[in-house]
Amino acid sequence: MTDQVSKAEAVRQFLAEHAKARATEVVADLSKRNIAVTESYVRQIKAKAKKDARRRKPRPPSGTPEPSGTKAWTFPKNTLEDAIRIAKVIEEKNAGNPMHAADLPKTVGFRRATDWRFLDLLRSANQYGLVSGSGKTATVKLEKPGQDIVAPGSTKQRQEALLAAFNNVPQFKAVAAFYGEKKIPEDEFFLNTLTREFSIPRERVETFAEVFVANLNYLRAFDVVRVESTPTGEQGPGITAGGEGEGGTVERRVSKQPRVREFLDTCFVMMPFGAWFDRYYQDIYVPAIKEAGFEPVRADELFTTGSVVEQIWEQIEKARVLLADLTDRNANVFYELGLAHAARKPVVFTAPRVEDVPFDLRHLRVIIYEIREPEWSAKLRKSVTDYLRNALKEPEKSIPHPFRSEPDEEEEAQQAPARYRRSRAET
Numbered sequence: 001m002t003d004q005v006s007k008a009e010a011v012r013q014f015l016a017e018h019a020k021a022r023a024t025e026v027v028a029d030l031s032k033r034n035i036a037v038t039e040s041y042v043r044q045i046k047a048k049a050k051k052d053a054r055r056r057k058p059r060p061p062s063g064t065p066e067p068s069g070t071k072a073w074t075f076p077k078n079t080l081e082d083a084i085r086i087a088k089v090i091e092e093k094n095a096g097n098p099m100h101a102a103d104l105p106k107t108v109g110f111r112r113a114t115d116w117r118f119l120d121l122l123r124s125a126n127q128y129g130l131v132s133g134s135g136k137t138a139t140v141k142l143e144k145p146g147q148d149i150v151a152p153g154s155t156k157q158r159q160e161a162l163l164a165a166f167n168n169v170p171q172f173k174a175v176a177a178f179y180g181e182k183k184i185p186e187d188e189f190f191l192n193t194l195t196r197e198f199s200i201p202r203e204r205v206e207t208f209a210e211v212f213v214a215n216l217n218y219l220r221a222f223d224v225v226r227v228e229s230t231p232t233g234e235q236g237p238g239i240t241a242g243g244e245g246e247g248g249t250v251e252r253r254v255s256k257q258p259r260v261r262e263f264l265d266t267c268f269v270m271m272p273f274g275a276w277f278d279r280y281y282q283d284i285y286v287p288a289i290k291e292a293g294f295e296p297v298r299a300d301e302l303f304t305t306g307s308v309v310e311q312i313w314e315q316i317e318k319a320r321v322l323l324a325d326l327t328d329r330n331a332n333v334f335y336e337l338g339l340a341h342a343a344r345k346p347v348v349f350t351a352p353r354v355e356d357v358p359f360d361l362r363h364l365r366v367i368i369y370e371i372r373e374p375e376w377s378a379k380l381r382k383s384v385t386d387y388l389r390n391a392l393k394e395p396e397k398s399i400p401h402p403f404r405s406e407p408d409e410e411e412e413a414q415q416a417p418a419r420y421r422r423s424r425a426e427t
Contacts, residue, residue, distance in 0.1 A: 031355035076124035086125040129168035221261040267294035270336040271325035286385035326351040346398035
C-alpha cells in the first residue's frame with residue numbers, strides 16, 4: 001500500500017511541475033528514478049486530479065453575472081450548410097414530421113444526444129430558423145425555411161429559403177448590410193470591425209468570421225448571393241435571391257465552366273486532370289452525377305483557404321457519395337481514395353481496364369468502360385447514374401469491410417472540426 005501511495009505521489013509531483021506532460025513522458029522520467037508505473041496508471045491519476053479540481057471549484061453566488069465566455073452564443077457556431085443536415089434528416093427519415101432529439105444524433109454522425117457537438121449543431125439549426133426545438137430532450141420540428149430548402153417546389157423557393165435562413169441571424173444580416181457591395185477586408189481589419197461595430201466578443205470573433213464567410217460562399221454557389229462590380233474591380237458580399245442583376249458578376253463560381261449549384265448533397269470526383277479527363281468530367285460525369293441527384297465537385301474547382309489536402313478532406317467528409325476514375329492508377333487519385341475509405345464513405349469506381357482496379361477492391365461497385373464500343377459515353381453516363389443511386393441506397397456495398405464499423409467516441413473527438421473544439425473550449 002505504501003508503495004502504491006509513493007507511486008501516486010511521484011506521478012502527482014511530476015504532473016504538478018509538468019502539467020502538459022504526456023503519459024509516456026511521465027513513465028520514462030519516473031523509470032529513471034526506479035519508479036515503475038504504466039501509462040494507464042498515469043492517465044488514471046490525471047483523470048482523478050481533474051475530477052477533484054472540478055469539485056473544488058467554487059460556484060458563483062446566485063445572481064452573479066456570468067463571464068463573457070459562458071454567455072449564450074447569439075450566432076450559430078455551425079455553418080448553414082452543416083445545420084441543414086438536421087432539416088434533411090427530419091425530411092428524409094421521418095417524412096418531415098417532428099422527431100425526438102434523441103433519435104437524431106446517429107443520423108448526423110454522432111453517438112448520443114448529450115454530445116456537445118450535436119447540441120451545438122441542433123442549436124445552430126434553430127438559430128437559422130430551419131427547425132424548432134433545442135436540447136437533448138426536445139421534440140424537433142421542421143420549420144418552413146428548412147422544408148423549403150430540403151424539399152423545395154422550385155429553384156427560386158430554395159434560393160429564397162436559404163436567404164431567409166441567413167437573415168434569420170440578426171448579426172449576419174447586419175454585417176452583410178454594413179458591407180453592402182464593398183469587399184470584405186483582410187482578416188485583422190474584418191475581425192476588428194466585427195468587435196467594434198457589432199460587439200462580437202473578441203474570443204468568439206474568429207468563429208463568427210469563419211461561419212459568416214462560409215455562409216456567403218455557400219449562398220453564392222446556389223446563385224443566392226449577387227456580387228456587383230466595384231469601381232476598383234473588387235467584389236463585395238451584397239445579397240439577394242434569384243440570380244444576377246444587370247452588370248452583376250457572381251464571384252467564385254463552383255467550376256471552371258460557370259455552374260450554379262442545384263443539389264444539397266455532393267458527389268466528390270477523384271480523377272486525373274488533363275485535356276481528355278476534363279472532357280470526360282464535363283461531358284459524362286457531371287451530367288451523370290446530376291441525373292443521380294448530386295452536385296459534382298472536383299478538386300480543381302475548390303477555392304477555399306487552407307492546404308490542398310485540407311480542402312480535399314473537407315469535401316470528402318461533406319460528400320454523400322464519391323466517384324473515382326482509376327485510369328492508369330494515378331497516385332493522387334489513390335491517395336484521395338484512401339482518405340475516402342478512412343472517412344467511411346461509399347465510392348463508385350470507373351476504369352477503362354480491370355487491371356487499373358486493385359484486386360482487393362474489385363468486389364465493390366466497379367464500372368469498366370470500353371471507349372472502342374459504340375455509344376460508350378452514353379453507356380458510361382447511365383452506369384454512373386445507376387451505380388451512384390444504388391450506392392446511396394446501400395452504402396455498405398461501396399465501402400471496404402474493415403471501414404464499415406462506426407468510430408469510437410475518442411476517435412470521433414479527434415476528427416471533430418477545429419472550430420467545434422475551439423468553440424467548446426470557450427464555453
